[in-house]
Amino acid sequence: MTILSILAAILILLGLFFFFAGTVGILRLPDFYSRLHAAGKCDSLAAMLMICGIAIYNLQPFSFAALLISLKLFLVAAFVFIASPTATHAITEAALVLGVKPWKRTEKKRP
Amino acid sequence: MLLPGISACLPLLRALIGPTILDRILGGNVIGTKTTVLLLLIGLLYDDLGMFVDISIAYALLNFIATLGATKFFLRRLDIFMDKQEQEESS
Numbered sequence: 615m616t617i618l619s620i621l622a623a624i625l626i627l628l629g630l631f632f633f634f635a636g637t638v639g640i641l642r643l644p645d646f647y648s649r650l651h652a653a654g655k656c657d658s659l660a661a662m663l664m665i666c667g668i669a670i671y672n673l674q675p676f677s678f679a680a681l682l683i684s685l686k687l688f689l690v691a692a693f694v695f696i697a698s699p700t701a702t703h704a705i706t707e708a709a710l711v712l713g714v715k716p717w718k719r720t721e722k723k724r725p
Numbered sequence: 726m727l728l729p730g731i732s733a734c735l736p737l738l739r740a741l742i743g744p745t746i747l748d749r750i751l752g753g754n755v756i757g758t759k760t761t762v763l764l765l766l767i768g769l770l771y772d773d774l775g776m777f778v779d780i781s782i783a784y785a786l787l788n789f790i791a792t793l794g795a796t797k798f799f800l801r802r803l804d805i806f807m808d809k810q811e812q813e814e815s816s
Contacts, residue, residue, distance in 0.1 A: 633732045633759065640739050640755060646748060649739070653751055657758045664729075664762045672774055679775070686778045687765070690785060694758065697789040701754055704796045709747050711800060 618670055625667030632660035645717030650706055657698040665691040729766060733759035750795050757788030 636656020643649050669687035672680055733756055740752030761781045768777025 629762075630728055630732075633729060633762075636755070637732045637735045640736050640752070646745060646751075649748065650751060653736075653755050657755060661758050661762055665765065668762075668765050668769060668774075671769070683775050683778055686782070687774075690761070690778065690782055693782070694761070694785055697785065698758060701789055701792040701796075704793055705747055705751055705754070708796045708800050709745075712747070712803065714745060714747065 616674070619674060622667045622671035625663050625670065629660045629662075629664030629667060632656060632663065636660060646709055646714050647706070647716055650702060650709075654699065654702040657702065658695055661694045661698065662691050665694065729759065729763050733763055746799060747796075750792060750799075753795075754788065754792045757784065757791070761785045761788070 633656055636652050639652025639656070640649050643652055665687055669684040669691070672684050672687065674680075736752045736755040736759075738752075740749045740756070743749045743752060761784050764777050764781040764784060765774070768774040768781075771777070
């Protein structure tokens with residue numbers, strides 16, 4: 615047990631928690647925009663945390679090849695961090711243009 | 726390993742029952758992001774992360790392009806979406 619593996623475990627567990635929170639949000643929230651909110655969190659934050667945790671865990675027996683793989687993993691994390699909010703924004707814009715109505719408190723909950 | 730698998734399967738429910746088309750696109754996008762992470766975990770299990778990193782990069786790129794493409798398609802073809810919504814409201 616070194617400091618790096620403890621850090622990796624904390625990051626991966628946090629990512630797992632946010633994955634499940636996002637999943638519950640996607641299934642339970644009443645309307646499309648609030649579902650998008652939950653999905654955005656679970657997409658960008660949780661994926662970023664888990665990929666960074668795996669990259670740090672991979673550095674454990676340090677070697678040049680492991681460093682290269684970890685660098686690639688951080689590149690994936692950076693790409694996800696740019697691409698996932700862009701995708702979420704594109705979906706939101708489409709919903710706004712297509713006229714999906716936000717949920718009001720008086721309505722009954724939609725499926 | 727099992728827990729991310731379960732959490733990757735659950736948005737499929739939203740993709741199946743989603744009231745609008747955009748809900749389905751959203752479910753597919755979330756499944757794709759979770760699969761990217763799941764592939765890396767499989768790579769850790771097989772002790773061959775170097776190979777699985779490349780697969781996961783390709784999957785992330787493909788997922789992003791697929792979501793943008795589907796969104797743009799439904800923006801162009803407004804009529805499909807409107808017909809669907811009217812049917813749902815009338816039924």
